[in-house]
Amino acid sequence: MKASIIYVFLFSITSTLFIRCNPGTTNNPPVIDSIRIKAFAVSFHEGQQLFIQHCTPCHRQPEHRITCDYIFTNLFERLPKPAEDYFVRFIRDSKALKEAGNDYTITTSREYNSNYNHHFKDALTEDDFDRLLIYMKAAIKLK
Numbered sequence: 001m002k003a004s005i006i007y008v009f010l011f012s013i014t015s016t017l018f019i020r021c022n023p024g025t026t027n028n029p030p031v032i033d034s035i036r037i038k039a040f041a042v043s044f045h046e047g048q049q050l051f052i053q054h055c056t057p058c059h060r061q062p063e064h065r066i067t068c069d070y071i072f073t074n075l076f077e078r079l080p081k082p083a084e085d086y087f088v089r090f091i092r093d094s095k096a097l098k099e100a101g102n103d104y105t106i107t108t109s110r111e112y113n114s115n116y117n118h119h120f121k122d123a124l125t126e127d128d129f130d131r132l133l134i135y136m137k138a139a140i141k142l143k
């Protein structure tokens with residue numbers, strides 16, 4: 001009887017020590033966090049370069065917005081859901097969305113009185129679309 005109490009006691013002490021000495025086994029290990037932060041910073045920068053290269057002929061960089069009715073204000077709240085998916089489809093080939101009868105795309109181009117079609121599916125890779133998305137989502141939130 002005594003021996004089993006001692007075993008239980010020893011087990012609880014060693015497991016407590018193990019958990020305390022291995023914080024990496026719990027939710028947010030600092031090393032993984034810092035890798036994620038670096039990866040995010042790299043993608044943001046690459047997305048920004050893509051934006052400068054392909055989009056600034058017509059659009060201001062989101063983080064430099066100067067008017068309150070800036071075209072990208074609350075963009076991802078407004079776009080049809082799932083917004084990230086719509087964004088990529090729109091940039092890739094907005095004409096295809098119009099031809100498929102997509103209400104949002106048709107209305108937006110009417111509101112802006114524009115017949116421009118975004119067509120970057122040949123100029124950008126899948127990874128580029130991801131980088132552009134990461135950049136846009138973060139840069140729109142910057143004030």
Ligand code: HEC
Pocket residue numbers: 051054055056057058059071072075087090091094108109112114115116117118120132
């Ligand atoms: C030649 C000019 C031009 C270029 C280049 C251009 N856009 Fe646009 N963009 C427009 C116009 C005009 C609109 C207004 C709506 C429309 O015509 O579809 C627009 C609309 C948008 C919208 C929709 C905004 C809303 O309110 O729904 C997004 C998102 C967008 N552009 C992102 C981009 C990105 C990202 C790039 C670069 C990869 C880019 N655009 C390149 C002219 C351009």
